[in-house]
Amino acid sequence: MDVKILLKQLFPAGHDVAFDGQFFHGTGETPRGKVAIIGSIDAAPIGVELAFRMADDVLKIVRDHPGRPILLLVDTQGQRLSRRDELLGINGYMAHLAKCLQLARNSGHRIIGLVYSEAVSGGFLASSLLADRCYALPEAQVKVMNLPAMSRITKIPLERLQELSMTSPVFAPGVLNYLKMGAVHSLWDGDLSERLAEALDAPAEGDRRRQWGEEREGRKLARSVSERVRHAAS
Amino acid sequence: MTSYYEASARERLHALLDKDSFREFLPPTERVVSPHLVQLDTPAAFDDGVIVGRATLDGRPVLVAAQEGGFMGGAVGEVHGAKLVGLLERARDEKPAAVLLLVESGGVRLHEANAGLIGVSEIMRAVLALRSEGVPVLVLDGGQFGCFGGMGIVARLCDAIVMSEEGRLGLSGPEVIETTCGVEEFDSRDRALVWRTVGGKHRYLLGEADALVADDIAAFREAAIGLLDTTPDLSLAALAAEHERLGARLQKFGALRDALDIWSALGVAKPEKLPLLEADAFNAVVAGKRA
Numbered sequence: 001m002d003v004k005i006l007l008k009q010l011f012p013a014g015h016d017v018a019f020d021g022q023f024f025h026g027t028g029e030t031p032r033g034k035v036a037i038i039g040s041i042d043a044a045p046i047g048v049e050l051a052f053r054m055a056d057d058v059l060k061i062v063r064d065h066p067g068r069p070i071l072l073l074v075d076t077q078g079q080r081l082s083r084r085d086e087l088l089g090i091n092g093y094m095a096h097l098a099k100c101l102q103l104a105r106n107s108g109h110r111i112i113g114l115v116y117s118e119a120v121s122g123g124f125l126a127s128s129l130l131a132d133r134c135y136a137l138p139e140a141q142v143k144v145m146n147l148p149a150m151s152r153i154t155k156i157p158l159e160r161l162q163e164l165s166m167t168s169p170v171f172a173p174g175v176l177n178y179l180k181m182g183a184v185h186s187l188w189d190g191d192l193s194e195r196l197a198e199a200l201d202a203p204a205e206g207d208r209r210r211q212w213g214e215e216r217e218g219r220k221l222a223r224s225v226s227e228r229v230r231h232a233a234s
Numbered sequence: 235m236t237s238y239y240e241a242s243a244r245e246r247l248h249a250l251l252d253k254d255s256f257r258e259f260l261p262p263t264e265r266v267v268s269p270h271l272v273q274l275d276t277p278a279a280f281d282d283g284v285i286v287g288r289a290t291l292d293g294r295p296v297l298v299a300a301q302e303g304g305f306m307g308g309a310v311g312e313v314h315g316a317k318l319v320g321l322l323e324r325a326r327d328e329k330p331a332a333v334l335l336l337v338e339s340g341g342v343r344l345h346e347a348n349a350g351l352i353g354v355s356e357i358m359r360a361v362l363a364l365r366s367e368g369v370p371v372l373v374l375d376g377g378q379f380g381c382f383g384g385m386g387i388v389a390r391l392c393d394a395i396v397m398s399e400e401g402r403l404g405l406s407g408p409e410v411i412e413t414t415c416g417v418e419e420f421d422s423r424d425r426a427l428v429w430r431t432v433g434g435k436h437r438y439l440l441g442e443a444d445a446l447v448a449d450d451i452a453a454f455r456e457a458a459i460g461l462l463d464t465t466p467d468l469s470l471a472a473l474a475a476e477h478e479r480l481g482a483r484l485q486k487f488g489a490l491r492d493a494l495d496i497w498s499a500l501g502v503a504k505p506e507k508l509p510l511l512e513a514d515a516f517n518a519v520v521a522g523k524r525a
Binding site for chain 1: 345388405411415483490493
């Protein structure tokens with residue numbers, strides 16, 4: 001969905017989002033009050049500058065607008081692949097963004113992620129996957145890697161991967177796989193401003209994605225294995 | 235002197251921690267394997283490539299995890315990730331002196347890519363939640379596969395990183411960049427270029443790694459002991475200071491093309507000599523010059 005249409009549907013009472021290249025930010029009006037918006041368009045590769053820019057906004061929100069919820073609308077093809085980004089420590093810039101979001105969480109800000117177009121691998125890790133809850137539009141595309149590339153690297157025949165992807169959510173692209181595995185809480189349709197209000201009303205809770213993955217039978221081991229390690233006799 | 239680089243994950247734990255103090259949770263005898271690898275006719279491991287447990291370090295209680303690069307490059311799958319998350323959550327209950335992560339990982343395991351990616355994000359959240367409760371998380375990075383992909387982000391979420399020159403730290407590995415962008419962007423067979431771009435010395439000079447040690451497990455142990463009293467700080471002031479440092483890095487080095495240019499800009503007189511220096515000599519030469 002075009003981001004301008006999306007913003008209109010999410011914030012029928014208005015917003016002041018401003019665009020700067022592939023980055024955008026602003027504030028939206030909701031019946032629950034103002035919501036801070038941080039996002040990207042055009043399947044932006046997330047490099048050092050974009051991660052830094054997003055962190056900058058998060059810090060400003062924490063400093064100037066205590067408690068204001070943060071909505072991440074990040075459209076990304078993944079991390080930017082370049083020697084320069086590695087030289088400058090791109091993983092540290094992404095970690096910094098994650099720490100800033102944790103600061104916001106610890107300071108009482110709700111963090112909501114909505115994948116409205118594309119979310120891939122490291123770009124997904126550095127954004128929507130850090131939200132309290134990540135939601136998605138039904139047409140969103142979510143993946144680590146497409147199957148032909150996966151087949152080349154793992155040396156597993158493409159036909160075998162395609163066949164298995166019919167029954168297993170564990171490796172193939174698809175937002176439904178991420179829903180089933182618990183990473184995406186739910187898909188938003190109908191009145192998006194109502195979905196947003198519901199998300200703002202949802203209780204603040206710890207990371208419940210393993211429970212959801214288990215309940216939906218997409219990730220059957222993550223919860224139980226982590227619990228066994230947590231409580232193992234020693 | 236025992237090489238950290240050459241050792242297996244179990245050998246590292248054995249030599250790093252206090253003698254006979256390590257107790258493993260979900261040891262290989264429990265046979266907690268990845269069902270997804272089996273489904274793809276790929277050999278599984280009884281520890282899924284990561285060893286987690288408790289021990290003492292210099293007499294202090296620690297929880298510790300070690301990734302085994304020899305199994306699928308230490309890549310994170312569903313079980314592997316869940317073991318790390320469980321250990322980090324256990325630390326919230328037990329409040330040990332620290333959690334040690336002996337990282338060695340190419341990132342997400344493609345055979346179970348979605349589970350691995352979600353698992354890494356759960357590790358990230360668990361590290362941040364644990365640090366928020368005051369328990370430091372220390373990273374040791376000196377293995378053959380380095381620390382890349384999502385684990386590269388995890389490492390930089392922690393309180394401190396100890397590296398050897400042989401350790402590597404980044405997001406996208408050189409091979410991945412070369413395959414996607416071409417050899418002119420990053421020649422992954424140019425070992426000198428790889429080491430000076432993602433290796434321990436550059437990470438230390440940039441201020442990302444907190445200690446640069448020799449490739450010796452005893453040196454890693456000593457550095458880890460020295461970091462046990464680190465106090466996690468995720469306050470606005472601390473993150474604003476980090477923000478300023480990262481902004482300054484973009485300003486000062488953003489237009490430079492090579493680590494040698496950055497080292498030169500930091501005031502190192504003969505940057506081309508740095509890769510040749512042993513850890514002690516290197517530390518002496520770069521003292522006071524780190525970003």
